[in-house]
Amino acid sequence: MFRPGFLWPKGRKTSEEAGFEMVTIQVLKTDTPQPGERANEADNPTSQVMRFGPDQPLRLDCGVDLAPFQIAYQAYGTLNADKSNAILICHALTGDQHAFNDHPVTGKKGWWLTLIGPGKPIDTDRYYVICANVIGGCMGSTGPASTNPATGKIWGLDFPIVTIPDMVRAQAMLIDRLGIDTLFAVVGGSMGGMQVLQWTVAYPQRVFSALAIACAPKHSAQNIAFHELGRQAVMADPDWRGGRYYEDGAHPHRGLGVARMAAHITYLSDAALHRKFGRRMQDRELPTFSFDADFQVESYLRYQGSSFVERFDANSYLYLTRAMDYFDIAADHNGVLAEAFRDIKTRFCVVSFTSDWLFPTSESRAIVHALNASSARVSFAEIETDRGHDAFLLDVPEFIDIARGFMTSANIARGLAGTSLAGPR
């Protein structure tokens, strides 16, 4: 039923066989995860879990009170005595809480080792770093792949639509439960950056500093279009079965793979694709005159599509793309973004990448201009790189330096230096 190699009509190539010259692809763990394994993560994740009972509903923007529900999270480092050193990491669309540890399904390394760790800008020797799976996700926080306790069946499309504000509201309940009043920092890129912005608008007193990377104050028409394309690819797969595929142990892996391929193109830049692959052929010099993956870029995309479906739930993909589409932080403020940030005390750093065409610099500038109009404290960096939207996940030294500088400066402003857990480095 679960055929990771589906995208290879004539025999699958692994990443090693594909022989990418300049691309690092982490090797999947030997045992291909089974659908049940992924399903287990939704209800019983390999993470810490905070459960909220029937008396503690999550109020959703769509009007539904979600209860009971749970949040799966990972935490690194140690919370200091006055609970002033907590950093919340917000993950992107297809990310999860496993930012700094190996992934329980794929075995891959954490997705933000470039930024998090001892001596890294988000220093686990100094800070208590929390990363929670978003509501609507599939790695242990309640979402469409979770079991609906009222029916004993998997939620599927009966799960209510969630929004970025809903995700943040759930995170605030987690932070409350952890006894943390003010977060030293909220940090995220892409959909994570949207959450960062939403945190500062919804809970301005609770966020000392905010690092919003490669994001936008609202989702553009082109981005909605790409998301709709992905959703239609999933829904066009007969194995989607109107969202009720769980009952038969099925999964619309073909459609989800195609959706991932489409998204993956948008995460890279034309220049990065040209540099990585150009028109180089795959293990051959002449075209095969067939529909085989003659070009390296084809093999790469097929790999991206098939590896993604091993770890991600198709309905979750529908819900999270929808949440991003709905995001428009100015909408509740008569369309005036500066109004959303009025009198905000949070220290901001906004980062964009020159070759990011999914969340171009102009979107970040709009955020910065609104913050300026609100007399907020904001620094802005546009990083020169050809690596596209994905740059926020990659080892781009200038970006890492900017993040380090901002965190250090916020640390001093917060007076955390004396509370260092690790001592002088």
Next chain:
Amino acid sequence: MFRPGFLWPKGRKTSEEAGFEMVTIQVLKTDTPQPGERANEADNPTSQVMRFGPDQPLRLDCGVDLAPFQIAYQAYGTLNADKSNAILICHALTGDQHAFNDHPVTGKKGWWLTLIGPGKPIDTDRYYVICANVIGGCMGSTGPASTNPATGKIWGLDFPIVTIPDMVRAQAMLIDRLGIDTLFAVVGGSMGGMQVLQWTVAYPQRVFSALAIACAPKHSAQNIAFHELGRQAVMADPDWRGGRYYEDGAHPHRGLGVARMAAHITYLSDAALHRKFGRRMQDRELPTFSFDADFQVESYLRYQGSSFVERFDANSYLYLTRAMDYFDIAADHNGVLAEAFRDIKTRFCVVSFTSDWLFPTSESRAIVHALNASSARVSFAEIETDRGHDAFLLDVPEFIDIARGFMTSANIARGLAGTSLAGPR
């Protein structure tokens, strides 16, 4: 079996119901075409047909001799006595020979009325205008949807892979059969522009002037990636059946619809999508908190996907995208583009559009630089517009003016003025 509304999970909206404010969508003819109708066009098109027998094979780049085969074409205007006023129009990936007449399947107007017609830059009162369906197409020239005379069955994936040079070689055989030695002009955009370039390289003596629009000397990695995405969407549809869907009267309309949606996003620009749709909702002010097409851009894309599958064959889409991927005009000249154009006498006009990110201006500049290095006669225009790649099909006055100026100048250089069929205008 053929369900044009497949992309609407909760009831189809017509383009009228969708109520686009700033988008003109031509209304489909009332009777939805049936698969048989499309299949008939492949073998017995509503067009003139030139048939080439077993003794006149088309030599394909893949090494196969294709015979017998046929070319379906439309012709407008009158060929003059010395056969010096013929213009060949080369169509794009999803175009066909119906550039100036109503489409026999959809009933829509010809796709290039902005450029072709009495008094238009490609003046049917002055010129004999030919437009042929490409080899590999599905509107009457031999392709995967045609019947293989050797088996009596539809070719499907047994059809050999074709290339842009193959398409042009077939067109040259058509032109030979029409008794035309030299074409006054070869004109095309996108994949049509690739054919224009190939004509000038393969038959430099037979092309007096060449108008190459929104194209490139080779297909980029990003463009190959988008094509591969489309192919995978088609192949992921169980109704594709390994390309043998014809036998059961099936068609992978879901997969092809998704492929078309992806391609359509690349034909527009971010700015055009923003101007046309922005984040405007569809017939409502508040989100429905569902997967309905809340945003106008979603309805628009769904419409593009579903209307396309009514007229296009899925396998043909695979073959023609592949032909574009393989295109690299410098490859046979040690990678030196200028070598391909050495000593060329053809008059060139190269046109690009500022917001075209599929075939950006840099690609056109590469062509122009190579022509300059070959001391060829070339004019170049980059048209300022936010309408993206699609601009070449739209009424963009500056573009129409450029085309008119180039055609007039070529007309004078060719000494055709005295042979005008229509007299002074």
